[in-house]
Amino acid sequence: MLIASTKGGESISLASSKLSREALKALEKHYGFYCPVCRAPLLLKSGEKRRWHFAHQSHHACLVDNEPETAAHLSGKEDLLYWCEVAGRSPRLEFYLPALRQRPDVYLPGIEPTVLEYQCSMIPEERFAARSKGYVDARITPVWIIGAGHYHGHRNKIRLSGFTSMAIRQSRASPDAHPFASSYYVCFYDPSAKCFRYSHCLSPISKTLFISQESCVTLSDCKPYQLLAPTYVFLPRLFSQSWLMMKKSIRLAVPKHMTREEYTLRALAYGLRQHFAYFPGYVGLPHHAFVQFVNPPLLWQMWLFLLMGISEPGHRFTPRRIIHEAVIRGLGNLFMLRNLPLCTIKTVEQLVIIYLEQLVRLRIAEKSSGSYRIKQLPKREESISALLNEDRVMLKRLEMALYADPIHE
Ligand SMILES: [Zn+2]
Structure with missing residues (x-):
């Protein structure tokens, strides 16, 4: 303190x-x-x-249950305080909110009261969720800025787990027009460099690993409101490369550390005489909202393919039934939602519909009165190199199709 x-x-x-x-x-x-x-x-x-x-x-034990303060926390907190002072935001340091029994690092009064929580120590997920909820219920906007010590990024990928993944939020700035652009981001702060690091355009490729694009802004080059509305340049080619690389590694990799969901899916594919690595190019389509599922798009989309394309081809399914069929086969966890207390959350059905609508725009599925069927498609090439090419073509086709006919959420 x-x-x-x-x-x-x-x-x-x-x-x-x-x-x-x-x-x-x-x-x-x-x-x-x-x-x-x-x-x-x-x-x-x-x-x-x-x-x-x-x-x-x-x-x-204090009334406020705060984590022990590291050197980085103390100096970062002070940096944020001065920065808000210079910006004319009348910040209050360690301002106690008795009704919430919370003492945020920095409190910013105003039309939209805001708190800055600079989190350098580990914090249990339940406590993170409860604190965020406390602020939101009191109509105070919580901004969690994560200590640089928790930044685990490398080559356009970042690992986010526990409270660092719960700090994901959506930028209020108007998004880039590209269909694969995403407003989801996490903010880190490094007091030794006096610099914010944004990991943005987050797309999950496993439960904890995300494709990301990175940008750094020094404290003196930005204003406090930009913490909630960061603007960044989306790099579509970089995104497509990372996405195709992810699909390629799944097609080529020998599975090692499988999650239970993947294991069950592989067993199901085997039972249907479908080679797991030979999924069609339309399995594993990106959309910014898919970050809301704990499982990566490729896995839960694989379920839709096995059900609608292999197990019962040509049959019509409502989104609700697709989810229900997964539950009764022990695959309900495929559709588990990520705990994102700072985001506007969609329902499982809404997210599944986004994917089905993508398939409709790709002319792979048809829709009539709320149900969908995957069309009978001509037999596909079955060499890995042809499939890798199909991944590339499919991603390009999706991009074009969504430019022409965006999905309204
Ligand atoms: Zn005390």
Whole structure:
């Protein structure tokens, strides 16, 4: 913590005060430092290594259940405070919200009250969800900025799990017009570089690995409102390359660490005499909203293909029945939704319909009165190289088809 009260009720902020260590020690001796929330005595930590701060005695549980503060957290919090001050947002540091029993790092008053939570320590998913919900219910917009130590990105891919995946949100800036562009992003902050890093255009390729595009913005080059409305350039060729690479690796890879869903699907494909790696090009289509499923598009779309294309070809299915058939075969988890407390959530049916509509636009499926059937298609080439080409052609066809006739969500 950077703020404490004295016995007389005076507030001491280590972020704004220019007091020397000796002056602070003298204050501590004569007046004591107390937690502004629970009134318990605080210790002044004025060592050489970490930024000076206040801390509860180790055995004491405060009314606010915050995680221990790392050096990165203390310095990042202070950076964000000054940055908001310079932008004229009248930020309040460690502002206690008694009704919520929460003390965000930075509170921004205004027409749309906003809190900045700079999260450097691990936080259990339930606590992340409860805190986010607390803010949202009180009509306060929570902005979670993740500490750079939790950034696990490499070559246009990023691993997000636990609370870092729950910090995914959608940019309010108008999206790029490209059909594969996505507004979903996560924001990281690195206090040593004074720089935000956005991982955006997130498309899941496994439960925790995402194709992403990256952009960095220094603190001095942006304003606080842009945390909620970052703008970035979508690179369609880079996206298509990453997407096709993902499909290729699934076609060619020897499966090793399979999830239960993949194992069950592979067994089902085997039972239907369908070689798992020889799925048609229309299995594994991207759409920005598919990030809302825990499972990657290729897996749950494989289910639709096995059901509608192989098991019961030519039959009509409503989206509800497609999901129900998966449930009764023990594959209900394929359609599990990701826990995204900061996003507008779609239903499983709405997401399945998006894919079915993509198939309609590709002229692979037909729709009539709310149900869909996959058309009888001529027998496909069955060499991997032909299928890799089919993946490429299908992605291009989808792009063209969606430009001509976008799916309205
Ligand atoms: Zn306290």
